[in-house]
Amino acid sequence: MKREDLIDMLWFMAVAEERSFTKAAARLGTSQSTLSHTIKRLETRMGLRLLTRTTRSVSPTEAGDRILRSLAPRISEIEHDIEAVLEVRDKPSGTVRITLSDHALESVVWPKLQPVMKDFPDIKIELNANDGFINIVEERFDAGVRLGESLDKDMIAVRISPDWRLVAVGSPAYFQANGFPQHPQELVSHKCINQRQIRSGGLYAWEFAKDGRELRVRVDGQLIFNSSRAQINAAVSGYGIAYLPENLVLDDLATGRLVQVLDKWSPFFQGYYLYYPSKRQNGPAFSVVMNALRV
Missing domain, CATH: 3.40.190.290 (D-Maltodextrin-Binding Protein; domain 2)
Known part of the structure; x- marks a missing residue:
């Protein structure tokens, strides 16, 4: 893949994730017309229609969805690696995204993370309350919280609460x-x-x-x-x-x-566990959060 193809793919990912050229353009810091031209140029080079456009919405085609599901985890790994390098400073910094249930959020995670927010002001934490089982790799979360009985075998799990x-x-x-x-x-x-x-x-x-x-x-x-x-x-x-x-x-x-x-x-x-992919390279910010949560 050529360098320009990769850049255009990143712009396609932004549109597909935001489901909007307007929101994606704002996220990328470019104009809507430039973004639209870039996507059309990418579709022409590939000979594939990647997005379905209507007056009200934008959504990936079947081909676009396959590319998005393949590309997103790889880009996420690259972002994590770069973030880990940038976080090697005197103070840990960066964003940690966790998906969890409202019970885990209220009774376990938030009480333990409140001191972290005060002690490490350069760390940002996003807590997404959702009782469904989310694929944290595809949805680009750093980790998730589940009961011990429902953990995936290919994940590293750290206990964070009693039964x-x-x-x-x-x-x-x-x-x-x-x-x-x-x-x-x-x-x-x-x-x-x-x-x-x-x-x-x-x-x-x-x-x-x-x-x-x-x-x-x-x-x-x-x-x-x-x-x-x-x-x-x-x-x-x-x-x-x-x-x-x-x-x-x-x-x-x-x-x-x-x-x-x-x-x-x-x-x-069984109590709650923080789980994350075994291939994930943990940066200082994630390590601070994990150590604060573990029992």
Whole structure:
């Protein structure tokens, strides 16, 4: 590939990622007309149509998408290598991008990273809250956070939290009006606050365990969320029983805003791990973040 082809490919990547010539031009620091001319020149040289253009949107063609998926991880590796070289200074600097769930963000990662922001002002941290399983290489994240049971084998994993459990909670007013469930299967006759799983699109089946016996219960109710904080607020307001990470509701349990039920059926799950590609060359900024998070 000629040097000019590589430069044009980088401009194509910007348009494909932004899905907009206007946004890509601003990102690249060039004019929209120059960018459009460059892409047309690249398509002519390759004999391929790389982008589908309409009056409202821009999207990669099948050929363009294949090139983007092939090129993006390689460019990301080059950027990481260059960033690692530039970060060799008196103070670590650079941007670290991490994808994680809202529970991991609120209960583990953000509390540990707050001192880092103060101690290392040249480090920038992007935390992308998403409960789905994202390909961190393709999406150009430096790392991700997952439970130990769902880690990919080709990743390096660093434990960043102890094991934790889910607990069933509701408001005192709700239980006074509807009674206390004594067994997980009784939840089917209660109003429950459901959680939509981003990865599968389905509703989470509540997992219980006791004396080696595992049980899954599909509950029903008026409300469905994909945010733990929203479920807590709904439970406190009396809209039903929610099944939430214990550490997120400790304050509400202590003040009596929430009451826990089915305690002996609440199982523990493996803690969170920070994971990243085994081929990644870690710069000083990433090492600072990783060391702050590890248990």
